[in-house]
Amino acid sequence: MGAGGVITGGTNGVDYTITAENTDNCTAVSAPFTFDAGTQLGFSVTTNVQDETCLESDNGSVSVEIGDAVLPVTVQLNNLEPVVFNTNSFSIEDLSPGNYQMNVIDNTGCQTNTNFEIKPGGPDLGGTVDVMYLCEDNLPSNTIEVTLFDPSISNDVLYAMDSNNPDDFVLTPDFGNLSSGSHSLYIMHNNGCLAEIPFEVENFDPLELSLSSEYINQITANVTGGNAPYTYYFDENSGTSSNTYTITRSGSFTIRVVDSYGCEAIKSITMNLVEITIPDFFTPNGDGENDFWSPKNSELFPDIQTHIFDRYGREIQILGTSDAWDGEYDSNPMPSGDYWYIARLNDGSGREFVGHFTLYR
Numbered sequence: 001m002g003a004g005g006v007i008t009g010g011t012n013g014v015d016y017t018i019t020a021e022n023t024d025n026c027t028a029v030s031a032p033f034t035f036d037a038g039t040q041l042g043f044s045v046t047t048n049v050q051d052e053t054c055l056e057s058d059n060g061s062v063s064v065e066i067g068d069a070v071l072p073v074t075v076q077l078n079n080l081e082p083v084v085f086n087t088n089s090f091s092i093e094d095l096s097p098g099n100y101q102m103n104v105i106d107n108t109g110c111q112t113n114t115n116f117e118i119k120p121g122g123p124d125l126g127g128t129v130d131v132m133y134l135c136e137d138n139l140p141s142n143t144i145e146v147t148l149f150d151p152s153i154s155n156d157v158l159y160a161m162d163s164n165n166p167d168d169f170v171l172t173p174d175f176g177n178l179s180s181g182s183h184s185l186y187i188m189h190n191n192g193c194l195a196e197i198p199f200e201v202e203n204f205d206p207l208e209l210s211l212s213s214e215y216i217n218q219i220t221a222n223v224t225g226g227n228a229p230y231t232y233y234f235d236e237n238s239g240t241s242s243n244t245y246t247i248t249r250s251g252s253f254t255i256r257v258v259d260s261y262g263c264e265a266i267k268s269i270t271m272n273l274v275e276i277t278i279p280d281f282f283t284p285n286g287d288g289e290n291d292f293w294s295p296k297n298s299e300l301f302p303d304i305q306t307h308i309f310d311r312y313g314r315e316i317q318i319l320g321t322s323d324a325w326d327g328e329y330d331s332n333p334m335p336s337g338d339y340w341y342i343a344r345l346n347d348g349s350g351r352e353f354v355g356h357f358t359l360y361r
């Protein structure tokens with residue numbers, strides 16, 4: 001035994017008893033004990049743990065009381081950087097959930113180890129925000145649909161748009177007509193926990209329609225704004241995804257276009273139907289007049305095909321948009337008489353013309 005009653009030189013794991021004798025030769029024997037070199041006898045450490053208050057907030061903490069240590073003390077949690085404290089009471093904050101080992105060393109080199117756990121806490125305030133696009137007063141608008149990861153908390157939370165000011169929170173997330181760009185939905189639990197869900201709102205210009213007639217007997221609907229796909233209604237016909245329409249009459253035509261959100265635009269245009277005309281006869285005699293036969297205005301129909309037949313139904317010629325028949329078949333002049341034709345415009349209207357004409361020699 002050393003000076004001051006301190007026992008030194010014990011062997012770890014060996015059982016001992018202590019016998020004390022005073023000056024009158026009176027003795028007292030202790031109960032047996034086992035020497036443990038790992039036992040810290042220098043000072044005490046008391047911890048008070050505060051678990052995480054909100055899920056994934058990483059705001060757990062531990063309050064520490066040091067007894068009988070020689071200040072300052074150096075404290076290390078797990079593999080974190082050591083921190084020096086010059087007081088017997090201190091707190092360590094912003095701790096993530098998990099198990100921790102605290103090692104405390106005082107100014108004499110004595111040390112004490114203690115363990116504690118920070119438990120995850122608070123409700124799961126996570127969720128998704130889906131932007132729903134729609135049409136109001138024929139203008140693009142939007143609203144949001146919120147889905148909580150934990151629906152059981154729906155009666156315990158409030159919502160705010162682009163603000164975490166407590167005065168801005170409401171019971172239901174009925175937010176709409178949001179400007180395009182970045183937004184954040186804030187969710188606040190009645191325990192004070194707060195979560196932020198960022199989302200984007202796309203930009204859509206108002207739906208606009210213009211009409212053009214660049215091609216013969218055809219209306220083209222030109223759309224800007226809105227949101228594709230578009231559905232076109234020509235002259236009250238059933239809807240189509242094609243933005244062109246071939247007319248079959250002269251007059252006024254009303255075209256309506258509807259986008260995917262239900263916004264619509266309407267325009268009207270007046271068109272004159274251009275037809276082919278069929279000559280009744282031709283005279284291929286080389287005098288420079290009526291020497292060739294073909295439908296008039298066929299040059300306006302780039303896909304027109306005209307089939308010519310003799311009286312026996314034999315096909316003797318096929319004419320394209322710029323072709324004409326000279327009255328011959330296999331380089332031989334055909335006789336005077338009637339010949340039949342089928343002229344198909346192939347312009348999308350489905351129209352065809354059937355009749356006969358006369359060859360005079």
